[in-house]
Amino acid sequence: MxxxxxxxxxxxxxxxxxxxxxxxxxxxxxxxxxxxxxxxxxxxxxxxxxxxxxxxxxxxxxxxxxxxxxxxxxxxxxxxxxxxxxVPPITLERIDDLLRARSLIEGEAIALAATRMNPRQIASVEAMLAEWDEMRALKHKKDIDREATLNQSFHFEIYRCCGSAVLIPMIESLWLQSGPCIRVAIYAFSDAGEVDTAHYHRSIVAALAKQDAQAAREALVADISRPFAFLRDKLQSAKDPI
Amino acid sequence: MxxxxxxxxxxxxxxxxxxxxxxxxxxxxxxxxxxxxxxxxxxxxxxxxxxxxxxxxxxxxxxxxxxxxxxxxxxxxxxxxxxxxxVPPITLERIDDLLRARSLIEGEAIALAATRMNPRQIASVEAMLAEWDEMRALKHKKDIDREATLNQSFHFEIYRCCGSAVLIPMIESLWLQSGPCIRVAIYAFSDAGEVDTAHYHRSIVAALAKQDAQAAREALVADISRPFAFLRDKLQSAKDPI
DNA sequence: ATTTTTGATTTGTGATCACACTTGCTTTGA
DNA sequence: TCAAAGCAAGTGTGATCACAAATCAAAAAT
Incomplete structure (x- = not known):
C-alpha cells in the first residue's frame, strides 16, 4: 500500500x-x-x-x-x-438619494470596521495611503483613472473589515449606481483645480486607528459627500438634465 | 385637417x-x-x-x-x-447580518416615510390593518401564506412612501435574502403558538400617524427582530446547520 | 411643405444544438 | 473485499437561428 x-x-x-x-x-x-x-x-x-x-x-x-x-x-x-x-440618467433627486443611501450604509460598514480592525489591517490601509501620497508626489500630471482605482481599493479594503457579507454587496451595488455620476463630478473637479482628497482619507484612518467609530463615520461621510455636493451644484446651475 | x-x-x-x-x-x-x-x-x-x-x-x-x-x-x-x-444555507452569522442590515435600511426608510406620509396614505395603511384584523377574526385556522402576503403588502406600502428609488430595491433584495430564513421561523412560531404580530403593526402606524420617525423606527425594528430572534434561538439550541 | 405610409435594417427574445464538465454507478483489477 | 478506473446520465455554458417588435429613412399623399 x-x-x-x-x-x-x-x-x-x-x-x-x-x-x-x-x-x-x-x-x-x-x-x-x-x-x-x-x-x-x-x-x-x-x-x-x-x-x-x-x-x-x-x-x-x-x-x-x-x-x-x-x-x-x-x-x-x-x-x-x-x-x-x-445607463441611468443623472437627476437631482437621484444624486441626493444615492448620497443618502451611501452615507447610511457605508457609514454603518465603517463604524463596524472601526471596532473590528486589528493593528495589521490598520497598518495595511496606512501603507496604502502612504504609497498613494508617494505616487501623487511623483506624478505631476494627475492620472484620474489611477486615482479612482486607488480610491476604490482604499474604501473597500476598509469595508471588508466590517465582516458583513450582506452589506458589502450592497455597497458594491451603490458604487455601481453612482459610478457614472461621480465620474462626471471628478472630471469637473479636476478642471476646477480641486484635488485634496488626501485630507479626508487621513482623517478616516486616524479615526480607525483610535477605534473611534463615530469619527470614522463622520469622516467617511464628508469624503463621499464632496463629489456629490459638487455635482449637485453643477447640475443646479446648468439645469442640464443629462 | x-x-x-x-x-x-x-x-x-x-x-x-x-x-x-x-x-x-x-x-x-x-x-x-x-x-x-x-x-x-x-x-x-x-x-x-x-x-x-x-x-x-x-x-x-x-x-x-x-x-x-x-x-x-x-x-x-x-x-x-x-x-x-x-438557496443559501442558514447560519448564525447570516441571521445576525441580515437582521442588522434590515434594521438599518428599513429603519431609515420608515423614518423617511414618517416625515413624508400624507393623511391619505396613513389612512390607507390603517385600512389595511383593519382589514387584516377582520380576516384574522373570521378565520379560525391561520393561513400562513395569506398572513405573509399581507405582512409584505403592509411593509412595502409604507416603504414606498419614503420616496427613495435607491432604498426600496435594496429592501426588496433583503426580503429576498431573508425569505427562506423567515419562513422557517414563522412555521416554528406557528407551532409554538405565537401569533401576535398585530401589536407591533399597530405601534408602527401609531408612530406614523404622529409623524414620530424615531418611534416608527423602533417599532419597526422590534417587529422585524422577532422572527430573527426566534430563529436564532432555535438554531443555537438545535445546532443544526441547515 | 408637412404628414403619413411604406419598406429595410436593427434589436431583443426565446428555442435549440453542441460541447465540456460533473456526478453517480458499474465494472474491473489487485 | 475494497479501491480505482470507466462509463453513462445529467447539467451549465456558449453559439446560432427564427421571429417579432422597434427604429429610421425614403417615398407617397395630402
Whole structure:
C-alpha cells in the first residue's frame, strides 16, 4: 500500500501549481462592464446594445445579454420600456438619494470596521495611503483613472473589515449606481483645480486607528459627500438634465 | 385637417382600454421565483437546476437561466463552485447580518416615510390593518401564506412612501435574502403558538400617524427582530446547520 | 411643405444544438 | 473485499437561428 506515498507526491505537485480557476465568459463580460461603469467610461443616458457590446468584447451575444440582465437587476443599468437598456440618467433627486443611501450604509460598514480592525489591517490601509501620497508626489500630471482605482481599493479594503457579507454587496451595488455620476463630478473637479482628497482619507484612518467609530463615520461621510455636493451644484446651475 | 378630431378619438379609445403590458417570459419566471423565495417555498440549501425549473414552469431553459443569474447577483441564490445553484444555507452569522442590515435600511426608510406620509396614505395603511384584523377574526385556522402576503403588502406600502428609488430595491433584495430564513421561523412560531404580530403593526402606524420617525423606527425594528430572534434561538439550541 | 405610409435594417427574445464538465454507478483489477 | 478506473446520465455554458417588435429613412399623399 503506497497510498501514503501517492498522497505525499500529490501534495508536492499541489504546492508548486497554482489553481487555474474557471471563469466563464459571462463572468468576464460582467466584470468588464462593472469596471467600465464604476470607472465612468459610459455616459449617463447612453444606450447600450447587446450586439454592439458583443462585438466590442469579441464574444457572442449570449454572455452579454446575461451580464446586462444582472446589471439591470442591481440598478446599474436601466431597462427602458422599448426593451433597450441605457445607463441611468443623472437627476437631482437621484444624486441626493444615492448620497443618502451611501452615507447610511457605508457609514454603518465603517463604524463596524472601526471596532473590528486589528493593528495589521490598520497598518495595511496606512501603507496604502502612504504609497498613494508617494505616487501623487511623483506624478505631476494627475492620472484620474489611477486615482479612482486607488480610491476604490482604499474604501473597500476598509469595508471588508466590517465582516458583513450582506452589506458589502450592497455597497458594491451603490458604487455601481453612482459610478457614472461621480465620474462626471471628478472630471469637473479636476478642471476646477480641486484635488485634496488626501485630507479626508487621513482623517478616516486616524479615526480607525483610535477605534473611534463615530469619527470614522463622520469622516467617511464628508469624503463621499464632496463629489456629490459638487455635482449637485453643477447640475443646479446648468439645469442640464443629462 | 381633422388632426384634432383624430387626436380626440384616440383619447376616447385610450380612456376605455387598459394597457396590456408586454411582460417577457423571463420576467414571469423571475417574478415567480421571487415569489417562491420570499414565500419560503424553497428550503435553505436546496439545489435548483435550470432544466428542472424550466420543466416545472413549462418553458425552455433560456428564460430560467437568465432569471437565475439575476437572482444570484442579488444574493437571493448562491452559485456553487460546481456551477450549480442553491438557496443559501442558514447560519448564525447570516441571521445576525441580515437582521442588522434590515434594521438599518428599513429603519431609515420608515423614518423617511414618517416625515413624508400624507393623511391619505396613513389612512390607507390603517385600512389595511383593519382589514387584516377582520380576516384574522373570521378565520379560525391561520393561513400562513395569506398572513405573509399581507405582512409584505403592509411593509412595502409604507416603504414606498419614503420616496427613495435607491432604498426600496435594496429592501426588496433583503426580503429576498431573508425569505427562506423567515419562513422557517414563522412555521416554528406557528407551532409554538405565537401569533401576535398585530401589536407591533399597530405601534408602527401609531408612530406614523404622529409623524414620530424615531418611534416608527423602533417599532419597526422590534417587529422585524422577532422572527430573527426566534430563529436564532432555535438554531443555537438545535445546532443544526441547515 | 408637412404628414403619413411604406419598406429595410436593427434589436431583443426565446428555442435549440453542441460541447465540456460533473456526478453517480458499474465494472474491473489487485 | 475494497479501491480505482470507466462509463453513462445529467447539467451549465456558449453559439446560432427564427421571429417579432422597434427604429429610421425614403417615398407617397395630402
Amino acid at each position: 503506497q497510498k501514503a506515498a501517492i498522497e505525499k507526491n500529490n501534495e508536492v505537485i499541489a504546492a508548486q501549481l497554482t489553481p487555474v480557476g474557471r471563469e466563464t465568459v459571462q463572468d468576464r463580460v460582467y466584470s468588464e462592464l462593472r469596471r467600465a461603469l464604476i470607472g465612468g467610461l459610459f455616459e449617463p443616458s447612453q444606450v447600450l446594445t447587446i450586439r454592439g457590446l458583443a462585438d466590442a468584447l469579441v464574444t457572442s451575444t449570449m454572455p452579454v445579454r446575461e451580464a446586462l440582465g444582472r446589471l439591470i437587476t442591481e440598478k446599474a443599468l436601466e431597462a427602458l420600456p422599448n426593451r433597450s437598456v441605457r | 381633422q388632426k384634432a378630431a383624430i387626436e380626440k378619438n384616440n383619447e376616447v379609445i385610450a380612456a376605455q382600454l387598459t394597457p396590456v403590458g408586454r411582460e417577457t417570459v423571463q420576467d414571469r419566471v423571475y417574478s415567480e421565483l421571487r415569489r417562491a423565495l420570499i414565500g419560503g417555498l424553497f428550503e435553505p440549501s436546496q439545489v435548483l437546476t435550470i432544466r428542472g425549473l424550466a420543466d416545472a414552469l413549462v418553458t425552455s431553459t433560456m428564460p430560467v437561466r437568465e432569471a437565475l443569474g439575476r437572482l444570484i447577483t442579488e444574493k437571493a441564490l448562491e452559485a456553487l463552485p460546481n456551477r450549480s445553484v442553491r
